[in-house]
Amino acid sequence: MTGKIALSAVVAAALLSLAACGGGDDPDATGGAVTLRYAMWDEVQKPPIEQSIREFEKAHPNIKVQIELNNWNDYWSKLQTQLAGRSGPDVFWDHVSYFPKFSKEGVLTDLAPLIARDKVDTSVYDSKLAEGWKVDGKVYGLPKDWDTIGLFYSTKALKEAGLTPADLDGLTWNPSDGGTFVKTLQKLTVDENGKHAGEAGFDPKKVKQYGLAMQAPTGQQDWWNFALQNGCALQDKPWGRWTIDQPACVQAIQFVQDLRLKYHVAVPATVTNPPNGPSLDQVVGRGEAATAMDGSWMLRAFDTALPGGGFGVADLPAGPVGKGSVYNGLTEAVYAGTKHPKEAWELLKWLTSERHQKAVAQAGAVWPGIPSLNDVFADAWKAKGVDVTGFKKAAEGTTMGYPLTEAADVYNVKALDIFNQVWLGQLSPQDAAQKITTEANAAIK
Amino acid sequence: MKKIPIKRIALYLALFAGAVVSVAPYLMTLNSAFKEPSQVLTTPAWEPAFPVTLENFAQVWSQYDMAGFLLHSLVYAGVVTAGQVVFSTMAAYAFGRMSFPGRDALFWGYLATMMVPQIVTLVPLFLIMREFGLIDTYLGLILPTAFGTPYGIFLVRQYFRTIPKDLESAARIDGAGTLTVLVRVLLPLSRPILATLATITFITTWNTLLWPLIVTNGDATRVVTLGISALKGQYSSQYHLILAAAALALLPLVVIFLLFQRHIVRSIALTGLK
Numbered sequence: 278m279t280g281k282i283a284l285s286a287v288v289a290a291a292l293l294s295l296a297a298c299g300g301g302d303d304p305d306a307t308g309g310a311v312t313l314r315y316a317m318w319d320e321v322q323k324p325p326i327e328q329s330i331r332e333f334e335k336a337h338p339n340i341k342v343q344i345e346l347n348n349w350n351d352y353w354s355k356l357q358t359q360l361a362g363r364s365g366p367d368v369f370w371d372h373v374s375y376f377p378k379f380s381k382e383g384v385l386t387d388l389a390p391l392i393a394r395d396k397v398d399t400s401v402y403d404s405k406l407a408e409g410w411k412v413d414g415k416v417y418g419l420p421k422d423w424d425t426i427g428l429f430y431s432t433k434a435l436k437e438a439g440l441t442p443a444d445l446d447g448l449t450w451n452p453s454d455g456g457t458f459v460k461t462l463q464k465l466t467v468d469e470n471g472k473h474a475g476e477a478g479f480d481p482k483k484v485k486q487y488g489l490a491m492q493a494p495t496g497q498q499d500w501w502n503f504a505l506q507n508g509c510a511l512q513d514k515p516w517g518r519w520t521i522d523q524p525a526c527v528q529a530i531q532f533v534q535d536l537r538l539k540y541h542v543a544v545p546a547t548v549t550n551p552p553n554g555p556s557l558d559q560v561v562g563r564g565e566a567a568t569a570m571d572g573s574w575m576l577r578a579f580d581t582a583l584p585g586g587g588f589g590v591a592d593l594p595a596g597p598v599g600k601g602s603v604y605n606g607l608t609e610a611v612y613a614g615t616k617h618p619k620e621a622w623e624l625l626k627w628l629t630s631e632r633h634q635k636a637v638a639q640a641g642a643v644w645p646g647i648p649s650l651n652d653v654f655a656d657a658w659k660a661k662g663v664d665v666t667g668f669k670k671a672a673e674g675t676t677m678g679y680p681l682t683e684a685a686d687v688y689n690v691k692a693l694d695i696f697n698q699v700w701l702g703q704l705s706p707q708d709a710a711q712k713i714t715t716e717a718n719a720a721i722k
Numbered sequence: 723m724k725k726i727p728i729k730r731i732a733l734y735l736a737l738f739a740g741a742v743v744s745v746a747p748y749l750m751t752l753n754s755a756f757k758e759p760s761q762v763l764t765t766p767a768w769e770p771a772f773p774v775t776l777e778n779f780a781q782v783w784s785q786y787d788m789a790g791f792l793l794h795s796l797v798y799a800g801v802v803t804a805g806q807v808v809f810s811t812m813a814a815y816a817f818g819r820m821s822f823p824g825r826d827a828l829f830w831g832y833l834a835t836m837m838v839p840q841i842v843t844l845v846p847l848f849l850i851m852r853e854f855g856l857i858d859t860y861l862g863l864i865l866p867t868a869f870g871t872p873y874g875i876f877l878v879r880q881y882f883r884t885i886p887k888d889l890e891s892a893a894r895i896d897g898a899g900t901l902t903v904l905v906r907v908l909l910p911l912s913r914p915i916l917a918t919l920a921t922i923t924f925i926t927t928w929n930t931l932l933w934p935l936i937v938t939n940g941d942a943t944r945v946v947t948l949g950i951s952a953l954k955g956q957y958s959s960q961y962h963l964i965l966a967a968a969a970l971a972l973l974p975l976v977v978i979f980l981l982f983q984r985h986i987v988r989s990i991a992l993t994g995l996k
Binding site for chain 2: 314343345346348349351354355358361362363364366559562563564581582584
């Protein structure tokens, strides 16, 4: 009997003491100082950002910033649950695929009046990026960074195939025979007997190293790029209807399927299909592929997998209508329900300032949202022996933004399923294009 | 002449295969945690780590608040476990031994909540915690599971029902009240099942990701599952750090299991739970 009472007493005491130490975060209780919650998902970017935020805190002694880092998937589950519970973080990273929903739900602060009041110069940002975050004259975020897609390659694999980085320049592809892009990838694809793809006696079932690895839950890093290079538009206009069933788009999807199933130069979908496939820095790092189409945000990951000059970046090939890359960027956004709108705006101004973005670019984390700082980022990588200027050229060339649509949720879920089947050869590109177009359009009111 | 026990050999081979499948992932985690970052990806997971490096552990320990994460998890899992053992026992006694109107309906109704996926109650639970102002507190973290779960109560109730009623009657004749019966008669006999419940609860709570993710925000309440999960980038993962962190997070569980292993095995033998 006494034992049980003692035990419950311990539990009760523990609960009480925890209640006492857990509740100390209430900003108003700590003498006027405000704690802002700042949510992000990229571990790689956290250290330079944190360092810069410490400076911000020094300049604003009444504001403390608590960084909340969760990985991509957890980030969105948490953010959406907390927004539903009207307890979102004060400032957070926003992505185009969630933005339309958020702007409609009214969870983002309109920054336009604040920008006008404080005379913030928004011309420093690339208008191509900043425009996408405006709806009916309201501004729902300021650019944090940008990214394009490039062809990452393993220097070792290139050398073994007797190629130089220059051989990856000026490659072209076409829907009928694959062009020089496929020819080069064939040279980089080797089976266990040392035969290359396209050679007599090549065994596509026993490939040691593939020429190319591709992986994209939405299409951003693979077929959207080929689509752009083939003259396909995913939508009739921003916020408009999907037009993926057009021949130019179907050809691009077909080409990605062909790279795997017809030419046997790309890592099979059984390995790379998202969300369970290993990320491409690992596929190339393990020597399963010589090159990978991936985004500029992956530079640090490739640098870890292939350290000491083990990788480089080439341009994407040109298609029938020329070169082109998907061009996207994140914004810093302020939660509409923040209890500290004034302080949150101060933090946002800092995060989108030249000073902050320069510090992050210097660490080689991401291309800065302010294009005049691009050289800072490029120089950081030049010091490591990697030429990353191709991403910048891609951004300045023909680009396609991340599709703006209120059907983003539906598209994301359906695309993952439908295109995984296409890459496995279980669904024809024509049927897939028809299906995704119909289903995504049905979600637009 | 003894016959070669073919059946027995086949049985042991099957058991061995089963053991390999269940234990291998842990061994690979442990093994890879000692590899150099570049080797984690380039060598097979079962290839012994050579040269052995402690750098991953040092990095995870110094760059991230691993000690803090482990401590927070320990507090979270410890309090929930203590709460569950106490309250599950009380509830199990009420459901298993006392008679009151609507007892069975209440019990099966409560048990039926096991069928509701956690994700369905997530937002309502979050809203409740917000109304009480318990977001980002240990109390908010602990409360939803500290008062017992259907599973725990069911487990203990079934065990109580195997204890002969006569024992209890005898104690009552000697003048014992309900609490005395519970504490002096039933509990001493129930140690194996309570040890099992404690172990299962501790491990489940230790491994929980979703609720801590939603209800806590700051570093002061961040548990180890969240800490490890944050290391996973959107497209890239720092596997050398994740594996070292996972190996560290595994240790307390191994200790708990070794401590209670005897009781768990016995409780399974006793109840015939398979």
